Amino acid sequence: MKTLVCISKTPDTTSKISFVDSGKNFNTDGISFIMNPYDEWYALVRAVELKEKVGGTVTAINVGDASNDLVIRKALAIGADDAIRVNANAPSSYFVAKQIAEIAKKENYDLIFLGKETIDYNGAEVGAQLAELLDLPFFSFVNHLEVEGKTNILKREIEGGEETIKVTGPCVISAAKDLAQQRIPNMQGIMMSKRKPLTVVEPIAVEELVSLITHDLPAPKKGVTLVNADNVDELVRLLHEEAKVI
Amino acid sequence: MSVLVVIEPSAGIINKGGFELATFGKETAALSATKCITLVLGNASNAGELGIYGIDEVLTIDIPTYDSVVYAKTIAEASKKLDASIVILKHNANGKAAAGRIAIKLNAGLVSAVNAVPVLNGAVLQVKRGVYSGKASATYAISSSIKVITVLGNSIKPNATGNALPVSELDLPKVTSTLELIDRKTMSGRAPLPEADLVVSGGRGFKGPENWDILLELADTLGATTACSRPVADADWRPHHEHVGQTGVAIRPNLYIAIGISGAIQHLAGVNSSKTIVVINKDPEAPFFKAADYGIVGDLFEVVPKLTAAIKKLKHE
Numbered sequence: 354m355k356t357l358v359c360i361s362k363t364p365d366t367t368s369k370i371s372f373v374d375s376g377k378n379f380n381t382d383g384i385s386f387i388m389n390p391y392d393e394w395y396a397l398v399r400a401v402e403l404k405e406k407v408g409g410t411v412t413a414i415n416v417g418d419a420s421n422d423l424v425i426r427k428a429l430a431i432g433a434d435d436a437i438r439v440n441a442n443a444p445s446s447y448f449v450a451k452q453i454a455e456i457a458k459k460e461n462y463d464l465i466f467l468g469k470e471t472i473d474y475n476g477a478e479v480g481a482q483l484a485e486l487l488d489l490p491f492f493s494f495v496n497h498l499e500v501e502g503k504t505n506i507l508k509r510e511i512e513g514g515e516e517t518i519k520v521t522g523p524c525v526i527s528a529a530k531d532l533a534q535q536r537i538p539n540m541q542g543i544m545m546s547k548r549k550p551l552t553v554v555e556p557i558a559v560e561e562l563v564s565l566i567t568h569d570l571p572a573p574k575k576g577v578t579l580v581n582a583d584n585v586d587e588l589v590r591l592l593h594e595e596a597k598v599i
Numbered sequence: 600m601s602v603l604v605v606i607e608p609s610a611g612i613i614n615k616g617g618f619e620l621a622t623f624g625k626e627t628a629a630l631s632a633t634k635c636i637t638l639v640l641g642n643a644s645n646a647g648e649l650g651i652y653g654i655d656e657v658l659t660i661d662i663p664t665y666d667s668v669v670y671a672k673t674i675a676e677a678s679k680k681l682d683a684s685i686v687i688l689k690h691n692a693n694g695k696a697a698a699g700r701i702a703i704k705l706n707a708g709l710v711s712a713v714n715a716v717p718v719l720n721g722a723v724l725q726v727k728r729g730v731y732s733g734k735a736s737a738t739y740a741i742s743s744s745i746k747v748i749t750v751l752g753n754s755i756k757p758n759a760t761g762n763a764l765p766v767s768e769l770d771l772p773k774v775t776s777t778l779e780l781i782d783r784k785t786m787s788g789r790a791p792l793p794e795a796d797l798v799v800s801g802g803r804g805f806k807g808p809e810n811w812d813i814l815l816e817l818a819d820t821l822g823a824t825t826a827c828s829r830p831v832a833d834a835d836w837r838p839h840h841e842h843v844g845q846t847g848v849a850i851r852p853n854l855y856i857a858i859g860i861s862g863a864i865q866h867l868a869g870v871n872s873s874k875t876i877v878v879i880n881k882d883p884e885a886p887f888f889k890a891a892d893y894g895i896v897g898d899l900f901e902v903v904p905k906l907t908a909a910i911k912k913l914k915h916e
Contacts, residue, residue: 450703481699492696513609516780519781563709568735568737579893579895582895582897
């Protein structure tokens with residue numbers, strides 16, 4: 354089985370967020386970057402598990418500059434066989450989808466995985482666009498996947514519930530929690546990752562339809578109003594009369 | 600020209616989220632004085648009520664919404680037929696799976712998770728959304744002639760301005776699905792977390808799943824949906840779908856009551872867009888108090904039953 358896993362680099366979950374250049378750009382000062390957790394813990398690990406079960410290859414793909422090589426090497430350490438980096442700073446999800454589609458259409462991947470969203474832009478936009486560009490079925494928020502030959506049985510989260518779907522042939526899968534269990538790369542994996550191939554390709558031109566105007570930070574909270582534990586009635590009064598939420 | 604709003608009923612009913620989207624579409628259409636048309640995917644006994652929210656036309660078409668290929672083809676064809684310049688979908692599992700496909704088909708700019716009515720600047724649509732898991736927001740300009748956006752729940756209050764309308768079926772060539780739906784489970788009862796107005800959430804402070812009764816009673820009294828922190832879901836004290844936070848569900852209710860949750864930055868990232876946050880914790884140093892509007896420092900096993908009783912009293916007045 355031949356699978357492709359799309360990975361992103363995101364700020365660590367504990368990062369303090371600020372912007373530079375009048376709100377245009379993210380301030381990377383003092384920020385440590387990680388592989389997007391949904392890509393790493395669920396999408397990549399499930400692809401590696403399936404390879405271990407039925408054989409085949411796992412290719413990791415990333416759109417970004419050379420500073421992303423660190424997270425790409427981690428994907429190789431976790432179990433991807435090779436990696437491709439499209440050498441560009443992506444201005445949009447559309448750009449990312451176009452670059453990955455350009456590469457994926459030349460190969461016959463059985464499954465293409467990505468995380469359900471990145472923890473920086475939370476857009477969940479790349480998967481559907483990529484699937485459309487490749488004319489493949491797409492499943493959002495998959496938390497269970499079994500593969501039998503060309504048949505895939507998957508479960509996906511929907512609002513207030515879950516669906517089980519059967520699909521035959523290649524498809525694009527966005528991975529949610531529980532699709533796999535997080536794996537910590539072992540020493541052998543880390544050593545091997547340095548020798549695995551990482552191919553760098555140049556991007557294709559994309560006409561942008563959406564542009565960023567600015568980023569804003571939320572107004573600081575005015576501070577907490579503490580209520581004495583013996584005076585719960587006062588909290589209820591504040592919620593009813595001041596906040597007007599009950 | 601028109602604004603096309605796609606509505607997914609759940610179990611044959613359009614719920615509050617659908618009427619929110621109708622109001623959002625109506626206000627977006629008003630920016631350019633165009634028609635707002637709703638397209639309901641499947642049967643909904645209350646579809647005509649969309650008219651109450653100022654919609655000009657209510658159409659239905661029955662499709663398998665779990666198939667993003669069929670969903671996107673249908674909406675793209677409908678957009679062409681109805682001359683839609685803006686297509687609005689809900690930012691939920693099916694909406695997200697279809698929106699990207701629709702944008703590619705219509706060569707439209709896409710912005711997802713929009714949380715406020717856009718601003719029209721000439722032919723450019725300016726939209727706002729949260730980024731970095733709610734720690735910041737971003738404004739984008741969509742410059743393509745057709746625009747596709749998905750809208751977060753609780754972004755607008757449904758605004759009744761008109762009367763119910765007759766519902767007619769939209770006639771489009773049928774698209775066949777290649778997928779087989781084997782099973783669909785839906786949880787009944789409380790509102791799904793992403794669209795709940797009131798949420799009561801518990802953390803490790805409860806010490807064990809056997810102590811959840813007092814939280815459930817508070818939630819029932821308020822009519823709130825229940826949630827939990829990640830350690831609680833990881834320990835299987837509560838089901839995983841209740842986990843709110845950066846790697847769980849992100850929510851933005853009117854009221855979020857966090858009980859026995861310290862307020863790790865990853866948890867805050869999933870709840871910091873809540874309009875009012877109440878924190879109950881015995882540790883006055885809990886970081887959650889810094890993000891809270893109201894707080895009580897105290898033992899949750901004493902405070903929560905008292906709070907339930909006080910709310911019951913208010914409801915009886």
